[in-house]
Amino acid sequence: MSEPVLELEVLRYRPETDQDPVFQTYTVPYNSDWVVLDALTHIKDNIDRTLSFRWSCHMAVCGSCGVMINGEPKLSCHTFLRDYYPGKVRVEPLTNFPIERDLVTVADDFMEKLASVKPYVITEEDRPVSAGEHLQSPADLNSFKQYTMCINCMLCYAACPQMGLTPDFVGPAALALAHRYNLDTRDAGREERQEIAASNEGVWDCTFVGACSQVCPKAVDPAAAIQQTKIASTVDWYKALLPWGK
Amino acid sequence: MAKSNKPIVWSLFAGGGMIAAFVLPAMIFITGLAVPMGLLLENALAYDRMLALVGNPIGKLVLFGVIFLSLWHAAHRLRMTLHDLGIRSGRVAMLACYGVAGLASIAAAVVLLSI
Amino acid sequence: MGEVMDRRPYVREMPKSWWLGQRRYTFYMVRELTCLFIGAYALVILVGLFRLSQGPVAYGAFVDALQGPFAIAFHLLALVFALFHTVTWFGLTPKAMPLRLGEKTVPGTAIIVAHYAVWFVVSATLLLVARA
Structure with missing residues (x-):
């Protein structure tokens, strides 16, 4: 046989x-x-x-x-x-x-996009090591924990048709990680990240196909992160119209 | 990077999508199927009733809201879909989609105010 | 050490028919094309209002025209696509608008069910008003 x-x-x-x-x-x-x-x-x-x-x-x-x-x-x-x-x-x-x-x-383009959203905790002031742990409650951690599972494998970039149609699109993983740090209670870097995430090449190129989340091997939900960023950026936009906004 | 004005376009798209999801199935059923086919609702679209509905300022506002937001939703989605289908002349598609939605919305406002 | 080789990255073009190849992309395209019926129906209402503004005779002709086979077929299709829009739209709401109550995350299905409950009340109200 x-x-x-x-x-x-x-x-x-x-x-x-x-x-x-x-x-x-x-x-x-x-x-x-x-x-x-x-x-x-x-x-x-x-x-x-x-x-x-x-x-x-x-x-x-x-x-x-x-x-x-x-x-x-x-x-x-x-x-x-x-x-x-x-x-x-x-x-x-x-x-x-x-x-x-x-x-x-060739992953260079992805690496640049990933770095552009500053995927790390940005604090208001430098925290010396002597300041000790930067505490966070389990509930606060839970609000973004799934996004921390991203391993930068780029499957979501391969699944996203908008990546193929609009190569300048920042893309799912990078936008999900921007959202992850924006949600982090220790972080104060949202405004810097919004420069990229809320730009024309940021969340607005997404049409919510949802394939990114379906193919993610680590059950991260970039599609959700992007829609939430759209809503938050829209609130920012309308707030800026108010006399007391911005 | 330039500040994006997409939020205004997108929020109207999202608002229209929500309104359309809630009210359009019932509206299409009533005006397009139940009344024309004589299913229980013969008088729903009677001239006097419609005149009374549109004569009411709240009725005008609601109708305008449904028409404007549905049209904007459709225009924005169609523009994105044309891009998906490989129609890359963004300006023409943009003018055609938002232009039709805008003109039809102005027409809706004019007609509603004239009644 | 081996010799340095020339790099020549190969870029694959995205075929225009990309959305036909896979079920999830085709589903997405059908979802997006619901907009054609949403927009067309909004224009039908606009025409109806315009005919209403022209008086009872013109309006009567509009209501009669709704009984034509083409109009019925259009509205039947429009209803199917509008329902598809409603189902897909509500299905995505938990992703766009997750809800946290205190320390707990509200399950996505609860958010979807809440939307259907409102949809049911709105639809029933419209039907009752139309019947009255």
Whole structure:
């Protein structure tokens, strides 16, 4: 009896030889415990060492191994072959990102957008270490905790059609993290973040498709964060019209 | 970065979406199906009743609110959708969508005030 | 060390038919296109009011025209799309307007149910007024 196998179609792009990306089919042993990343690693170790892909932790924490699996953005370390077997598995680099090589994308634009929203606690005054812990109640933590789970895996950017249609859009993860710090009781940086979040390229490019939240492997809800930011920014806008506002 | 004026466009879109969600199904059923098909509500759209409704300042205001906000909601959503469908000439789409909504709203105000 | 290779990042174009490829995008597009019926119906009311301002004869013609098969078909479709708008709109309210009472977060379904309750009262009132 022959061992069960599974066909993996992988989008290849070797900038030095390929004009356009092409699919290459690999046949790998099927193992019900394997995730797609295991299959990719098997290919690199045993079949074709030129295949390039990113990964690091193999446990859905580092956010490096996001790819399109049968058209859906997923972490390859978190997607089991058994959910597709005996069907084929088609692996492509994340949509809406330029391809550097094979499954590796160029993430520079995302990194710039992420940094632009200042995703860290900004305090009114510098707090010396001697000031001790910056306390926060569990209830206050709960108001934003889900957003802290973001691992910057960029699946939401691949799922968002507005990212493809309007490349300047700041995008789901960055806006969700801006919201996360705005909600943090220790933070005083909202006004600085609003410069980006409430700009034309900020929340207003979102049309609430909601795909970002559906594909998030960590159950973060960027779509909710963006709508809440729209409402809060609208309140700011009307408040500024009042004689005593601003 | 320039201060965005999108909040005014978006808040009217959101307000219109909310109003439309609450009242339009019942209104469409009454004026477009129940009355024309003679389902229990034959007199709902009678001339005198409508005249009385529109003659009332509150009736005018409510009708104007429903028409204006529904039109604005539709215009904004259509503009975004045209962009989604790959119609990139933003200015033309913008003028067509908001222009029709704006002119029709002015017409609604004029008609309501004339009654 | 190996030789330095030239970078040539490959940008994939988004196909215009992107919204046909996946169910969630098609669903989104149908949701967005409800606006056509919302807008068209608002224009129907506007025409009705205009005919009303012209007097009983003109208004009578408008009410008669509503009985035509095309008008009935339009309103039937408009009702379906308007209901789809209502369902999808209410479904998204907990994300846009989460509610916290003291230390507790109100469950999203409670927010949606509250919207339906108001919708029911508004719709019933409109129907009762129309019947009166």
